[in-house]
Amino acid sequence: MKHELGISVYPDLTPLEEIETYFELAGRYGVSRVFSSMFSVDGTKEEVLDYFRKLIVAAHKNNLKVSLDVNPSCFEKMGATPEDLSVFKSIDVDILRMDLSYGPKGDTTLVKNPYGITIEFNNSPAIVKGLMENGMDPKDFLVCHNFYPQRYTAMKWDKFIDKNKELKACSRDLRIGAFVSSNAENTHGVWDAVDGLPTVERLRKLPIDLQARMILATGDVDDILIGNAFATEEEFKSLQEVLRESERRPDDLDPTLKMLVDYGIISLDKPVKKLRVKLDPEVTEKEKEVLFHFFPHLEMGDGSEWIWRTRIARFKYSQPNEEIKPRKYEKDMFEVGDVVIVNDNYKHYAGEIQIVKIPIVNDGKRNRIGHLDEDEYQMMELVNDGDLVEFLEK
Structure with missing residues (x-):
C-alpha cells in the first residue's frame, strides 16, 4: 500500500486563518489528510458544527481529506446514531474516527452508511474481527492508534509491534495509522498537550522523520499522522523524503x-x-x-x-x-x-x-x-x- 501522510489541527485553539496557511504548507509536501478532535471542542451543537464546517471547506480547498474524532457522547450531542450520520454529511466530513465502539452490529451499520463516509476504528483486533465476522471487507474501513499527550504514558514499542501484527493477521488489506510528533517550538494539541502527541513513548522526542522511519520499518503501518501542530517546513521536507517511494525498478x-x-x-x-x-x-x-x-x-x-x-x-x-x-x-x-x-x-x-x-x-x-x-x-x-x-x- 502507498503510505499517506496526515496532520492534526485544533480549530478551538488556533484561528482558522493560521490553520489555512498550515493547510497550504502541508499540501505542498504531500499531506493528504487532516485529523481533528470533534468531541474535545466546547460549544453548542450549532457552534461545533460551524467550527468544523469551516475547517472542512478550508481543507478541501487544499485537497485534504478530513477525519474527525468522535465518540457516543459526541454522537448524542450532534443528534447522530449509527443508523443516521446525516448531521456529519451536512458538514461534508470524509472520515469519522470512532474513539469507542458501538459493538459489532453498530460498527457494521456505521461502515455500511449510505453517505460514503469512511469509518476509522481504534486499534482493536476485537473490533476488526467483529466487523469481518459480519461480512465487512477490511478495505472498507480504517484503523488508527491513539496519541498520548502526557509524557511517559504512550505505548510500549513491543506492544505497538505486537498489536499491529495481530491487526494485520486479520487481513493484510487492513489500513493502519499511527501518530508521530513535531519537535517544533510552541506546538499545541488537545488537553493542553505540550510534550507532543505520539503513539509510542520511545519515539516522543526523536526527530520526526526518524519516528516515521522506525514506524514504517515495522512493515505493518500504512499511514503516518502528525499529532500536534504546527510542524515546520523542514519537518515536512524530511517526511516527504521518507515517504517517497523508490522509483528504481x-x-x-x-x-x-x-x-x-x-x-x-x-x-x-x-x-x-x-x-x-x-x-x-x-x-x-x-x-x-x-x-x-x-x-x-x-x-x-x-x-x-x-x-x-x-x-x-x-x-x-x-x-x-x-x-x-x-x-x-x-x-x-x-x-x-x-x-x-x-x-x-x-x-x-x-x-x-x-x-x-x-x-x-x-x-x-x-x-x-x-x-x-x-x-x-x-x-x-x-x-x-x-x-x-x-x-x-x-
Whole structure:
C-alpha cells in the first residue's frame, strides 16, 4: 500500500486563518489528510458544527481529506446514531474516527452508511474481527492508534509491534495509522498537550522523520499522522523524503544485481528501510555516489557480529575502471555507528558499504564516510537480513 501522510489541527485553539496557511504548507509536501478532535471542542451543537464546517471547506480547498474524532457522547450531542450520520454529511466530513465502539452490529451499520463516509476504528483486533465476522471487507474501513499527550504514558514499542501484527493477521488489506510528533517550538494539541502527541513513548522526542522511519520499518503501518501542530517546513521536507517511494525498478538495476533478482537470490518485493547518515567533510563525490545512488543496499544474511555489510555495490565499484581512493583516518579503531566504504587497498571488495556494530581495527582498507548518531542507531536495529536499505543525508 502507498503510505499517506496526515496532520492534526485544533480549530478551538488556533484561528482558522493560521490553520489555512498550515493547510497550504502541508499540501505542498504531500499531506493528504487532516485529523481533528470533534468531541474535545466546547460549544453548542450549532457552534461545533460551524467550527468544523469551516475547517472542512478550508481543507478541501487544499485537497485534504478530513477525519474527525468522535465518540457516543459526541454522537448524542450532534443528534447522530449509527443508523443516521446525516448531521456529519451536512458538514461534508470524509472520515469519522470512532474513539469507542458501538459493538459489532453498530460498527457494521456505521461502515455500511449510505453517505460514503469512511469509518476509522481504534486499534482493536476485537473490533476488526467483529466487523469481518459480519461480512465487512477490511478495505472498507480504517484503523488508527491513539496519541498520548502526557509524557511517559504512550505505548510500549513491543506492544505497538505486537498489536499491529495481530491487526494485520486479520487481513493484510487492513489500513493502519499511527501518530508521530513535531519537535517544533510552541506546538499545541488537545488537553493542553505540550510534550507532543505520539503513539509510542520511545519515539516522543526523536526527530520526526526518524519516528516515521522506525514506524514504517515495522512493515505493518500504512499511514503516518502528525499529532500536534504546527510542524515546520523542514519537518515536512524530511517526511516527504521518507515517504517517497523508490522509483528504481528491476530493469534499471546493475546487471549483477538484476541476475540475483532473476534467480530469486534476493527480492525487491519489500519495503525500503531508510537510514540517515551524517557525512564526514572529507567524503568524496564517488563515495556519495555509492552510498546514495546505488540501489538497493542490503545484507545478504551471512554477516558477522562486527559489521552490517552490503556487498552488491562491489560488483560495480571493484572494476578496473572504477576508483575508491584510500583516505587516511587518524583513529586506530572504527567505532559503533561509523559508516565506512572498502577502498582500493582491498580492490576485490572495493565499494562495499559497511556499518560498524562492534569496534573494528582501522587497517587502511576502509574509508570512514560518515556516522549514524545515537538516535539513528535505533533505526539500524530494525534493519534485518535481506531488508532493502536506502541511505539519506542527515
